[in-house]
Amino acid sequence: MSVRPAVNVRAATKADSRPLSQSLARAFYDDPVFSHFLPDDAARLRKLETVMAILFKLGEPHGACYTTDNYESITLWRPPNEWDVPFWAYIVNGPALLTTFGGGIGRVLSTLDMMENIHPHEPHWYLQTIGTDPEIPGQRLWRRDHARPVGRGRRPAHALLSGIEQGQRTSRSIRVSVLS
Numbered sequence: 001m002s003v004r005p006a007v008n009v010r011a012a013t014k015a016d017s018r019p020l021s022q023s024l025a026r027a028f029y030d031d032p033v034f035s036h037f038l039p040d041d042a043a044r045l046r047k048l049e050t051v052m053a054i055l056f057k058l059g060e061p062h063g064a065c066y067t068t069d070n071y072e073s074i075t076l077w078r079p080p081n082e083w084d085v086p087f088w089a090y091i092v093n094g095p096a097l098l099t100t101f102g103g104g105i106g107r108v109l110s111t112l113d114m115m116e117n118i119h120p121h122e123p124h125w126y127l128q129t130i131g132t133d134p135e136i137p138g139q140r141l142w143r144r145d146h147a148r149p150v151g152r153g154r155r156p157a158h159a160l161l162s163g164i165e166q167g168q169r170t171s172r173s174i175r176v177s178v179l180s
Contacts, residue, residue: 023071024052027131080123
């Protein structure tokens, strides 16, 4: 049995934005939904970096984004009653979103709308993004401490993680159109 190296989990700060976004982009490069929204393999990684930077920029002020020191694993949490993306965020990030998704922006916004319509409305911690960089050796660095907001109402997040570990279904699925 091999011993896993010690991993430090800490709150991510604005200074982490670029390396954190690059790591998450690599983690989501082969994701089927992002591959559908960003079909150009050559441009997907660069565009995903933009998307992940926006998600981090929106989540970081809540103080619930976490990373390992070398960006092996990252979580972007949203606190209770803050899970949805406010309208102003679409306006402020509109140019970057249009550049990233081009003519497919309608499909992206439609999918986000479907997700928001089925999202539970009772107060809960929302794990918006969770990723492990596939290029960093030792991908099994995940820890329970990383998967919940430290000191911020651990029970709901802990229940979500427990459900994932036990293979329980923790959310509803939606159907994403594959038509252009």
